[in-house]
Amino acid sequence: MTGELQGMAPQKSSSRNLLRALDKLADQEQERSARLEKALADYQAQANKPFDHEARMKELLARQAQASTPRSISTRTKPKSRHRRRMISGIRANLSLSLRPSKGMLRQR
Numbered sequence: 001m002t003g004e005l006q007g008m009a010p011q012k013s014s015s016r017n018l019l020r021a022l023d024k025l026a027d028q029e030q031e032r033s034a035r036l037e038k039a040l041a042d043y044q045a046q047a048n049k050p051f052d053h054e055a056r057m058k059e060l061l062a063r064q065a066q067a068s069t070p071r072s073i074s075t076r077t078k079p080k081s082r083h084r085r086r087m088i089s090g091i092r093a094n095l096s097l098s099l100r101p102s103k104g105m106l107r108q109r
Contacts (some may be wrong), residue, residue, distance in 0.1 A: 051057070
């Protein structure tokens with residue numbers, strides 16, 4: 001019988017060690033849970049505060065939207081406008097040439 005009692009002694013100490021380890025782990029998890037709950041409360045309080053730079057952010061977002069939109073119609077038609085001006089000046093030059101009396105017409109008078 002003494003052999004059986006001796007075999008149980010290591011079993012009791014390992015059970016005690018296991019219980020102590022579990023208690024320590026439970027305490028660590030409770031501390032971690034308390035830290036996380038405090039962090040959550042801090043974040044929620046910060047989320048409810050107004051953003052200090054709200055006006056500046058809106059201004060910059062508006063500028064970004066303007067910069068990302070296509071150029072206005074007037075800037076897109078500049079090449080066409082140049083072409084039209086050349087055509088008009090060419091037509092004017094042709095008109096002025098045709099309206100000028102030719103050398104032969106001047107001699108007839």
